[in-house]
Amino acid sequence: MSFLNSLISGISLGSIYAIIALGYTMVYGIAKMLNFAHGDVIMVGAYVCFFAVSRFSLPPLLDVLLAVVVCTCLGMTIEKLAYAPLRAAPSLAVLITAIGVSYFLQNAALLLWTPNPKVFPNFFTHKATGQTGVVLFDGALRVSYVTLVTILVCLAIMAVLTVFISNSKLGKAMRAVSEDKDAARLMGINVNTTISATFAIGSGLAAIAGVLLCSAYPTLVPTTGSMPGIKAFTAAVFGGIGSIPGALLGGLMLGVIEILAKAYISTQLSDAVVFGVLIVVLLVKPTGLLGKVVREKV
Amino acid sequence: MKNKLSKASRRAFLTCAVVVAAFVALQSLASAGAMSSMLRGLLVPICAYVVMAISLNLTVGVLGELSLGHAGFMSVGAFTGVTAAAALQNLVASKELRLIAALLVGAIFAGIVGFLVGIPVLRLNGDYLAIVTLAFGEIIKSVFNNLYLGLDGHGFHLSLLDNKLRMEEGGRLIIGGPMGVGGIQKIANFATGFALIMLCLVVIFNLVNSRAGRAIMAIRDNRIAAESVGIPVTKYKMTAFVTSAAMAGAAGALFALNFSTIVANKFDFNTSILVLVFVVLGGLGNMLGSIVAAAALTVLPEALRQFADYRMLVYAIVLIAVMLLRNSPGIRAFTERARIRKGGEAE
Amino acid sequence: MSDPNKRRPQTKMVPVQPRAIVPDRDADKSPILECHHLGVDFGGLTAVNDFNLMIGRTEIAGLIGPNGAGKTTVFNLLTKVYQPTRGTILLDGADTSRMTTEQINRAGIARTFQNIRLFGNLSVEDNVKLGLHNHIEYGMWSGVLRTPRYWREERRAHESAMELLKIFEMQDLAGAKAGSLPYGAQRRLEIVRALATNPSLLLLDEPAAGMNPSETAELMDNIVRIRDLFQIAVMLIEHDMSLVMGICEGICVLNFGQVIAKGTPDEIKSDLVVIEAYLGRKDKKQKEAE
Numbered sequence: 001m002s003f004l005n006s007l008i009s010g011i012s013l014g015s016i017y018a019i020i021a022l023g024y025t026m027v028y029g030i031a032k033m034l035n036f037a038h039g040d041v042i043m044v045g046a047y048v049c050f051f052a053v054s055r056f057s058l059p060p061l062l063d064v065l066l067a068v069v070v071c072t073c074l075g076m077t078i079e080k081l082a083y084a085p086l087r088a089a090p091s092l093a094v095l096i097t098a099i100g101v102s103y104f105l106q107n108a109a110l111l112l113w114t115p116n117p118k119v120f121p122n123f124f125t126h127k128a129t130g131q132t133g134v135v136l137f138d139g140a141l142r143v144s145y146v147t148l149v150t151i152l153v154c155l156a157i158m159a160v161l162t163v164f165i166s167n168s169k170l171g172k173a174m175r176a177v178s179e180d181k182d183a184a185r186l187m188g189i190n191v192n193t194t195i196s197a198t199f200a201i202g203s204g205l206a207a208i209a210g211v212l213l214c215s216a217y218p219t220l221v222p223t224t225g226s227m228p229g230i231k232a233f234t235a236a237v238f239g240g241i242g243s244i245p246g247a248l249l250g251g252l253m254l255g256v257i258e259i260l261a262k263a264y265i266s267t268q269l270s271d272a273v274v275f276g277v278l279i280v281v282l283l284v285k286p287t288g289l290l291g292k293v294v295r296e297k298v
Numbered sequence: 299m300k301n302k303l304s305k306a307s308r309r310a311f312l313t314c315a316v317v318v319a320a321f322v323a324l325q326s327l328a329s330a331g332a333m334s335s336m337l338r339g340l341l342v343p344i345c346a347y348v349v350m351a352i353s354l355n356l357t358v359g360v361l362g363e364l365s366l367g368h369a370g371f372m373s374v375g376a377f378t379g380v381t382a383a384a385a386l387q388n389l390v391a392s393k394e395l396r397l398i399a400a401l402l403v404g405a406i407f408a409g410i411v412g413f414l415v416g417i418p419v420l421r422l423n424g425d426y427l428a429i430v431t432l433a434f435g436e437i438i439k440s441v442f443n444n445l446y447l448g449l450d451g452h453g454f455h456l457s458l459l460d461n462k463l464r465m466e467e468g469g470r471l472i473i474g475g476p477m478g479v480g481g482i483q484k485i486a487n488f489a490t491g492f493a494l495i496m497l498c499l500v501v502i503f504n505l506v507n508s509r510a511g512r513a514i515m516a517i518r519d520n521r522i523a524a525e526s527v528g529i530p531v532t533k534y535k536m537t538a539f540v541t542s543a544a545m546a547g548a549a550g551a552l553f554a555l556n557f558s559t560i561v562a563n564k565f566d567f568n569t570s571i572l573v574l575v576f577v578v579l580g581g582l583g584n585m586l587g588s589i590v591a592a593a594a595l596t597v598l599p600e601a602l603r604q605f606a607d608y609r610m611l612v613y614a615i616v617l618i619a620v621m622l623l624r625n626s627p628g629i630r631a632f633t634e635r636a637r638i639r640k641g642g643e644a645e
Numbered sequence: 646m647s648d649p650n651k652r653r654p655q656t657k658m659v660p661v662q663p664r665a666i667v668p669d670r671d672a673d674k675s676p677i678l679e680c681h682h683l684g685v686d687f688g689g690l691t692a693v694n695d696f697n698l699m700i701g702r703t704e705i706a707g708l709i710g711p712n713g714a715g716k717t718t719v720f721n722l723l724t725k726v727y728q729p730t731r732g733t734i735l736l737d738g739a740d741t742s743r744m745t746t747e748q749i750n751r752a753g754i755a756r757t758f759q760n761i762r763l764f765g766n767l768s769v770e771d772n773v774k775l776g777l778h779n780h781i782e783y784g785m786w787s788g789v790l791r792t793p794r795y796w797r798e799e800r801r802a803h804e805s806a807m808e809l810l811k812i813f814e815m816q817d818l819a820g821a822k823a824g825s826l827p828y829g830a831q832r833r834l835e836i837v838r839a840l841a842t843n844p845s846l847l848l849l850d851e852p853a854a855g856m857n858p859s860e861t862a863e864l865m866d867n868i869v870r871i872r873d874l875f876q877i878a879v880m881l882i883e884h885d886m887s888l889v890m891g892i893c894e895g896i897c898v899l900n901f902g903q904v905i906a907k908g909t910p911d912e913i914k915s916d917l918v919v920i921e922a923y924l925g926r927k928d929k930k931q932k933e934a935e
Contacts, residue, residue: 036571092358096579100618104614107610111611230432234432271440279418298726507788509783515771520762520763526747526755527841529779
């Protein structure tokens with residue numbers, strides 16, 4: 001049973017990674033850049049949600065919605081101000097700018113919200129009984145509502161996004177831009193709008209991930225987003241960067257491996273195990289689990 | 299044969315001259331007592347970061363592979379260097395000799411780790427290579443965070459995860475897991491730091507302007523073409539990678555021996571990124587640029603202390619602004635024109 | 646330069662027997678290159694199939710065919726940029742199946758690329774010195790420590806590089822950045838770089854692409870001159886029929902990854918299959934060229 005418990009919390013953590021990884025993978029697929037500030041957008045989302053609850057005591061759904069709106073605007077603003085002017089610049093310049101944005105967000109949060117940790121409220125408590133989860137098999141298996149909601153939300157997002165990418169007009173435009181920017185432009189697709197929309201979606205998802213992350217791990221500080229950000233980035237690469245099913249697969253696997261390593265190998269070395277598995281996977285499949293193999297034209 | 303120095307040699311001489319001049323100026327300021335204690339305390343870290351920057355520039359600028367785990371090699375150098383210095387404490391009387399031995403040990407161990415890391419890493423390309431270097435950086439950090447090393451009359455004792463060292467009376471703990479290394483004798487000094495920078499510069503410039511360096515740059519410019527003219531690509535990638543790692547190791551040892559305590563978390567992803575920022579701001583392949591950027595950006599956060607809480611925010615804004623300005627089409631066209639004009643005069 | 650046509654020996658053509666297109670002067674020597682049933686699949690697509698070829702020691706051979714016929718793929722197979730799925734390649738009688746691209750070069754095949762692949766940020770001289778890489782004899786430490794050996798070998802490399810650049814009268818460009826050269830000069834530099842590796846077989850992938858007729862004529866002279874000077878075999882892919890028909894002694898025609906004809910230029914010109922598959926579409930241009 002303890003294995004099953006670990007597995008479920010692994011899947012739950014993996015779902016959060018998957019949602020964050022989606023943001024990385026979509027932006028990478030379309031703008032060909034590693035958006036290192038993505039993890040910090042998560043943190044902003046969590047803070048917005050936290051203040052919506054604690055200051056204005058808005059109902060839970062509205063809190064999340066507010067966080068999504070704020071992060072969507074934030075993502076689009078960052079893209080417009082910091083990344084769009086660098087469209088023609090070398091990729092390293094964009095990477096460093098993204099790191100600058102990440103520093104900026106972290107330090108702005110530090111100033112605005114102080115380094116004192118905030119305790120994130122648990123939305124997922126049964127109103128009548130005060131229970132935070134379901135207990136099965138006479139207490140042998142405990143599944144918290146957060147875990148259940150996280151997994152369900154992740155699956156829902158994946159389904160919606162897959163349909164959106166393959167069927168909607170904007171989704172098709174995104175695929176076209178990720179394939180060939182110039183050709184897409186010649187076909188009358190507004191590349192700037194498409195990239196902007198990608199950032200908007202990615203950042204909106206980051207807000208949801210932020211709320212879920214802090215519901216599961218309720219300590220909120222300005223650097224909350226950086227480690228999950230790096231992990232999710234790893235998950236995106238693990239699954240094959242640029243691939244949406246890859247982000248899901250990579251995220252889930254990373255979460256499960258991390259939790260199982262914590263349970264069965266060593267708490268302190270769990271990160272080392274996660275990154276070790278990543279290295280092995282990339283050696284066997286150099287473009288990730290579901291990544292496309294691009295043959296260099298000679 | 300050639301009475302005019304090549305452009306590359308002129309650049310190398312200019313870089314070395316600037317470093318020597320900066321050393322002389324700073325050293326005389328320090329000995330005249332005209333230097334603030336803040337700056338004096340930064341001299342050795344500046345040297346360490348300069349070496350980090352030029353060594354990473356060898357990987358990123360000359361070899362053309364993005365590394366996000368350079369701090370890992372610094373970490374290896376720091377811990378092995380400090381251990382060596384501690385082990386030699388009662389054997390070698392001269393501080394300078396101990397320091398040099400520590401730098402050497404740091405460089406050798408980081409070089410070995412660089413080689414081991416390089417075997418898988420250099421088989422990958424582009425962003426995948428970058429993420430694997432990041433992964434190795436994190437693994438190295440985790441390992442040092444859980445490593446216990448003690449020294450007694452029987453020699454070294456090592457254990458992972460828990461302090462299970464069974465040492466005899468009088469044995470001392472050197473590396474204490476997440477507590478890192480404490481009670482370090484601060485034997486690092488500015489002159490040695492300067493000498494290390496000069497040594498690394500000479501090695502890099504001589505390497506770049508030789509058969510091996512040409513091969514490394516050829517791989518950067520066009521790997522397939524390099525293979526097609528019979529250049530053993532893996533060998534030269536490894537040469538550059540290991541050289542870069544060894545230099546970072548020496549820098550790590552220098553850095554660690556300037557503080558009384560060091561912990562593994564000091565050498566995390568953020569440190570790798572910090573050094574990468576130096577390299578990109580200074581210009582890829584431009585050693586002088588790396589040196590100036592490393593020195594300036596090490597001093598800047600300290601100099602911004604008067605802004606107290608705002609300093610890191612200002613730092614972030616400066617970073618973004620510099621990247622935007624350097625890559626804005628207008629500025630680019632301007633520097634391009636300036637370069638052409640300068641070239642015209644030179645001929 | 647004397648008329649290349651005079652030099653070209655008449656050979657008898659029997660398509661199934663590859664040896665037939667090896668020029669008479671090479672007939673008593675073993676061929677430099679033999680391909681037997683060479684083929685490669687990409688996923689489910691067969692890019693090249695049952696490719697057989699034999700090239701004489703000092704032959705200038707042509708590989709032609711419509712776009713997408715698999716010509717460059719053949720070069721990529723010969724140089725192991727792609728690993729063949731089937732078949733064997735014998736270079737100077739030795740099996741190359743276990744060799745990598747860099748080993749192939751050291752074993753004697755040098756090439757140029759259709760989409761020029763120079764070391765763009767390095768000088769012209771350095772590009773040639775990179776071709777000489779395996780003939781410069783000092784190690785990394787000699788370079789770092791600047792030993793006398795370094796200076797001696799670097800000077801020797803400089804002299805050889807200048808000597809090679811003379812072939813195309815490019816000595817004056819030695820200091821220029823390779824990436825900043827005009828197109829034609831870049832193509833010529835790629836040939837010089839390939840020659841610097843001291844090959845016994847030189848593969849040229851569309852050497853005349855983007856050149857005007859007078860440049861092409863000069864290139865033809867130079868290719869023949871290179872062959873005479875270095876006594877090596879040359880195999881080239883080219884769409885310019887005046888060049889192919891002018892200097893090639895044996896021609897192999899590829900279509901959809903299959904060899905559809907082999908023979909001397911005269912035989913190829915009159916081969917109905919070739920005309921149908923390839924020259925048929927170009928015969929107007931062909932007439933203009935002649």
